[in-house]
Amino acid sequence: MQSDSERLIELVNLAADGQATPPQQDELQALVDQSAEARQLEASTRELVARLDHVESVDPPAELRPNVMRRVRSGTAVRHIHTLTRRRRFALAWAAAAALVLLVLLVDRPRRLDDHGATMAPAAEWPAVASLKSGKHTLVIRQKGNLYRLEPAISGSYPVVTTLIWDPKAAVLVAISAGPEASSSVHKAEFTLHGAEDRASVTIRRLGGAPFEIRVEVTGTEVLRTRVPVN
């Protein structure tokens, strides 16, 4: 059994949504005529519903549709393989295996600082698993398997020296994309950002099964720290 206030709330909301039947509208009108409290509730609910209905929608990112279609088309291409002849499937399988071996060789070879070609393209599509904010600084973390791409956005008096630090027993540097002033060691990557538009990213690979920490320092001062969980 509804209480009077529950009934009033229901009627007010139905009316605000334009869903009240004529008898419900009459019932609400009677309540509103009798009570200042009901009038206030009706007015504020109508105002809220109008505000919610008029929140502007945001344009989806321009790259969204092309990215979807590219992934979808590559998916249909894979399905088409099933319709190929056995001989062509065999040839394609050999080509795929060769490509895989090549990829493994590329990923595992010793890296130079600017050696990020093997991971940059797919990393841009990795899902963001965390978007962390500390003051004016943010760190977006993307993940694919045991690979993590760290994308800091740092504010301050440019140029700012930014350092990403991790436990070398827990993770290893795979790639750094941060311009010619970048440097790295077993446990950190350091680079200089020259403006708000300047972007850098660091890709690391988790080594074990234990959680580990990532720290961000700006000109030697820690601004952000997070723990990377294990899936």
Added chain:
Amino acid sequence: MRTSWTGTAWSAACEASATPFEPLVARYERPVFNAILRLAGNADEARDICQEVFVKVFENLRSYDPSRKFFSWMYRVAINETINHMKSRRRWEPLSDTLEYGHANPEQEMQASERHGEIQRALLAIDLKYRLAVIVRHFLQLSYSEAALVLDLPEKTVKSRLFTARQMLREILEPRNHAIR
């Protein structure tokens, strides 16, 4: 006008070639992206989740039941994908007191209007099940019955959650005027 994609022939056409799928992405990318953005509160995450949703929809066209409205199936995929993503995000615990997750600060697009920023902050402050009711009703602009389809809940429950959500939002947005509970 909402198009009801009911043809299995169309699904089959998409399986053969992705081209027929593009108009569908064009039609739904705005509402799906906005719903995810309001739900998750972060534009980068919304973009990534939205992309996954469309790929998942494409990959699962074969399992789509044509007796159901296409939009309800698609929005349901979007909501489930977003909720799963948000659950995985919770595992990332900030260690610093000053840290905030992105969703605590609505994106620049949403801050274009302070009033809209206020609404987004209030939305993110209420429980997920109530937030969902508001999003399907106001941002996907669904009727009670359509919202019930998408959320897979009885219409009565959807209404109850929506009305409670509005009470919560009123209390957040107008803390002086919430005498009636």
